[in-house]
Amino acid sequence: MVRFDPFRELEALRREMERVFDTFLAERGMEGEFVWTPPLEVKETDDRYIIRMDIPGVRKEDIKIEITDNTLIVSGERKEEKEKKEANYYRREIAYGSFYRALQLPSDIDPEKVSARYENGVLIVEIPKSDRAKKREIKIE
DSSP: OOOOOHHHHHHHHHHHHHHHHHHHHHHTTOGGGOEEOOOEEEEEOSSEEEEEEEOTTOOGGGEEEEEETTEEEEEEEEOOOOOSSOOOOSOOOOOOEEEEEEEEOOTTBOGGGOEEEEETTEEEEEEEBOGGGSOOOOOOO
16 A cells, blocks of 8 residues: 655656646747756754755856845756767756746745855755744743
């Protein structure tokens, strides 16, 4: 018996939506304008949110990070290396071209103190919570 896994179901739905979207663009002759979506993970600690995004093969100069109206927007481009001779690929799964990812953030963040670093193909964005949102212990008198 297979257990219901909502995350597996959501991932299957995401893949199907991407397939439908890609088909829609291809039918309109827009397949050259493909925008890929890098995978990410979001972790919450007591004082911050930590977002890790896999974007290997992208130079940090080609990554743009913005926060607008509590939305984190990461965009950029992974440029394909052009070879002079045509290679015969057996399988090609690496996405090239522009990427875009938008993530709605909670209202308890401090956008002025956001930091980002790029290590070994992983973009790490740390978003501190505002002082009023941080957990604090109240002593009983």
